[in-house]
Amino acid sequence: xxxxxxxNADGADPGGSWNRDPQGIQAGEGADRNQIARTGxxxxxxxxxxxxxxFLLAFIARSQMTDWLxxxxxxxxxxxxxxxxxxxxxxxxxxxxxxxxxxxxxxARLGAAVIGFALAGVFAIAFLAGQLLVWQQFVAWGYFLAxxxxxxxxxxxxxxxxxHLLGGLIAWGxxxxxxxxxxxxxxxxxxxxxxxxxxxxxxxxxxxxxxxxASTPQTYEAIARFCGLR
Amino acid sequence: xxxxxxxxxxALHEPKxxxxxxxxxxxxxxxxxxYSLTAIFVGVIAVVLSDLMRIQIGFPGxxxxxxxxxYYQAMTxxxxxxxxxxxxxxxxGGFGNYLIxxxxxxxxxxxxxxxxxxxxxxxxxxxVLLSSFFVPGGPTGSGWTLYPPQSISQGTPGVEWGxxxxxVSLAIFIVAATMGGLNYVTTxxxxxxxxxxxxxxxxxxxxxxxxxxxxxxxxxALFVSAVMMLxxxxxxxxxxxxxxxxxxxxxxxxxxxxxxxxxxxxxxxxPEVYIVALPAFGLVSDLISTHARKNIFGYxxxxxxxxxxxxxxxxxxxxxxxVSGMNPYFGFFFATTTLIIAVPTALKVYNWVLTLWRGDIxxxxxxxxxxxxxxxxxxxxxxxxFLGNVIVDIPLSDTYFVVAHFHMVMGVAxxxxxxxxxYHWFPKVTGRMWNDTLGKLHFWITFLGTYAIFFPMHYxxxxxxxxxxxxxxxxxxxxxxxxxxxxxITVIALAVGVSQLLFLFNLAWSxxxxxxxxxxxxxxxxxxxxxxxxPPIHGNWGEKLPVVHRWAYDYSVPGxxxxxxxxxxxxxxxxxxxQLSAGTKIxxxxx
Numbered sequence: 001x002x003x004x005x006x007x008n009a010d011g012a013d014p015g016g017s018w019n020r021d022p023q024g025i026q027a028g029e030g031a032d033r034n035q036i037a038r039t040g041x042x043x044x045x046x047x048x049x050x051x052x053x054x055f056l057l058a059f060i061a062r063s064q065m066t067d068w069l070x071x072x073x074x075x076x077x078x079x080x081x082x083x084x085x086x087x088x089x090x091x092x093x094x095x096x097x098x099x100x101x102x103x104x105x106x107x108a109r110l111g112a113a114v115i116g117f118a119l120a121g122v123f124a125i126a127f128l129a130g131q132l133l134v135w136q137q138f139v140a141w142g143y144f145l146a147x148x149x150x151x152x153x154x155x156x157x158x159x160x161x162x163x164h165l166l167g168g169l170i171a172w173g174x175x176x177x178x179x180x181x182x183x184x185x186x187x188x189x190x191x192x193x194x195x196x197x198x199x200x201x202x203x204x205x206x207x208x209x210x211x212x213x214a215s216t217p218q219t220y221e222a223i224a225r226f227c228g229l230r
Numbered sequence: 231x232x233x234x235x236x237x238x239x240x241a242l243h244e245p246k247x248x249x250x251x252x253x254x255x256x257x258x259x260x261x262x263x264x265y266s267l268t269a270i271f272v273g274v275i276a277v278v279l280s281d282l283m284r285i286q287i288g289f290p291g292x293x294x295x296x297x298x299x300x301y302y303q304a305m306t307x308x309x310x311x312x313x314x315x316x317x318x319x320x321x322x323g324g325f326g327n328y329l330i331x332x333x334x335x336x337x338x339x340x341x342x343x344x345x346x347x348x349x350x351x352x353x354x355x356x357x358v359l360l361s362s363f364f365v366p367g368g369p370t371g372s373g374w375t376l377y378p379p380q381s382i383s384q385g386t387p388g389v390e391w392g393x394x395x396x397x398v399s400l401a402i403f404i405v406a407a408t409m410g411g412l413n414y415v416t417t418x419x420x421x422x423x424x425x426x427x428x429x430x431x432x433x434x435x436x437x438x439x440x441x442x443x444x445x446x447x448x449x450x451a452l453f454v455s456a457v458m459m460l461x462x463x464x465x466x467x468x469x470x471x472x473x474x475x476x477x478x479x480x481x482x483x484x485x486x487x488x489x490x491x492x493x494x495x496x497x498x499x500x501p502e503v504y505i506v507a508l509p510a511f512g513l514v515s516d517l518i519s520t521h522a523r524k525n526i527f528g529y530x531x532x533x534x535x536x537x538x539x540x541x542x543x544x545x546x547x548x549x550x551x552x553v554s555g556m557n558p559y560f561g562f563f564f565a566t567t568t569l570i571i572a573v574p575t576a577l578k579v580y581n582w583v584l585t586l587w588r589g590d591i592x593x594x595x596x597x598x599x600x601x602x603x604x605x606x607x608x609x610x611x612x613x614x615x616f617l618g619n620v621i622v623d624i625p626l627s628d629t630y631f632v633v634a635h636f637h638m639v640m641g642v643a644x645x646x647x648x649x650x651x652x653y654h655w656f657p658k659v660t661g662r663m664w665n666d667t668l669g670k671l672h673f674w675i676t677f678l679g680t681y682a683i684f685f686p687m688h689y690x691x692x693x694x695x696x697x698x699x700x701x702x703x704x705x706x707x708x709x710x711x712x713x714x715x716x717x718x719i720t721v722i723a724l725a726v727g728v729s730q731l732l733f734l735f736n737l738a739w740s741x742x743x744x745x746x747x748x749x750x751x752x753x754x755x756x757x758x759x760x761x762x763x764x765p766p767i768h769g770n771w772g773e774k775l776p777v778v779h780r781w782a783y784d785y786s787v788p789g790x791x792x793x794x795x796x797x798x799x800x801x802x803x804x805x806x807x808x809q810l811s812a813g814t815k816i817x818x819x820x821x
Contacts, residue, residue: 032236036340036420043412043446051450054497058454058490062469067485146466149485156461228560 034190061229063220069148087130094123095203102196105189121172242769256342265323276311279304281727288720299387301700302371309374321509326438332758335423339413351406355399362395378470382463397456404449414442425778432756432782437512440540441505451498496547504543510647520754521597522589525783528581535574542571553627561620568618595669599650602677610639631691642680657747661764664740672732679726755794756782
């Protein structure tokens, strides 16, 4: 035993397995600035995912209480999903436009990049306006924030998603301002790339939220049973 | 172009004015000091609050203003400040900011502007929190766990303003912690210098790295619960608030689930314990290795233990809720995971002890604190095994045994590391050495004092003394001896509280008047001690970033006279050192 311990204690020989550097001194080097920004953004998206995942768990747990009045009942506002589908279409178009802009920027095609980027912003704003319209319908039908937990969650989740998109639009606005100040495209393409990643993420997140909000109580119950929340 | 090469070719924009250098600074070292000083400032407030509580418990009625409300307000603020605004902020914002770039060989954090924002958001969170002392009704007195419905029901102190300020402050803090955490993790992943592989990083960086990942994933749970509770309080929703009658009136709320809040809170709350503990584990590993002049025992095991603890800490949260009521199978599951997490934790303790074994132990002040940590953490960890078991937890729940347990394991133990870490890296931060006598005096009073405070609390808990009572008079089941013990604890707590002035004075005086420490007073092998300037200047390294050739624990290498080999020494240089040492020995023999 003591020999074993001593070997570990005195085994400070740099030839030890983790002292060796098989790939030479370059092994620990990190990536370039763009890669760093992408890593930072992805980490941030992991945080946002954690946030929404926990909100959704709370949603499922709360939906199992007896006072929950489903929004998808025939006379409830989500019985007809036309407006939400339309909003989803706006966000899809926004993402497609941004992806187009991203690819054009990579190939240094200035005109296409600018048009795509502008369209992305316009359709994202249209999505937000559409969401506001849905909120207005809720209010008009008497589905207020505090009148039922299903309503509370609807306002909370769509509101938080919209806030995240608004944050993205601020970044979008900054890039547009830079473009108007004639910052050359190659310097902006990395930012367009980051915007596109963020937009795609928010689209995916929106479809998760949409699917859940438009589901029936039976679906919630099945999920709750699966998660052990019931 | 890779980060390290890019960092070497880019021009450094050194801040010129006082404002950009010391106030709106984007330099990680200045931000670390800002974080640390702010955290220590709120920490002092929390210590004062705890002493006020102790005066009430030890000598009831002495303080005229200390009624039940004031007591609960002091208790709540003490707990929240210590856990979040002191320990989390100091370990991640203070030590993390200072050490990560220096230890991995980066010029700065990868997002310096976001790093600066992180501090200012933290400061804003602190200002909002402390301003709740001055709002109508004062701060919230709902206990640091903020359980609804009582935290937002009439009758709880600070129900109008205090709780709102607390929740808003927490939300701001989480934004700050997220901005910081993104920086720490990305810097470790992407900005390491030439040759700094992940498995060459010091354990301090590993601990802070893992804790930052956990903070990024766990703080959202607190954010979610804070937002939903704010909605319940301000907008009348019923996420957590059940149908209830309060002060004779039926409230508008219905159907909410207080247990849901508890799950969300502890899904954050338990990882939070390890968000504080993992950096402490990392720092103490480096302290022990350096001051015992021995390589850390089982480095890879230590790294994997940090990762395992981090992962497991997400599946133990409901052991805080055994008495809230749950499916017995869940209780069994959470008791089992709680016991499993003891395995990697115990592994770390064994490895520290084995690092010490036959080491050349220098009983410097940082080492004393590190040794004290091991003992204290062991005591707190062992009582955790009691409380992790459902059957034992239920009778001990809400007694002083629990108070003793968590103060030992997550109060005193990490604070000992904070002190040890500050004493250890102070010479690098300021370029000056503190007063050794004052440091040792501070250590012994703190170490022995905290044991005198918290050890007897285990006994009080076994006697059945409940926690969260503001007065213990006229309870038949609490004997006179418990009152006397409480008075004793209070006297010691006051002494320990006042003795922290020694630490503050030592730091303040030594920062300006201490003797110059030199660049590497401890003979440490890790990268932060190899900077060309002490204190390190903006950009940390000269024109070229350091090149790393080995791990951070080459102490007492056989055949080499100098008892440490810095990480920057290459194999060829090591051979030269060996030959030089052999030559010196031959010369010694001849003379």
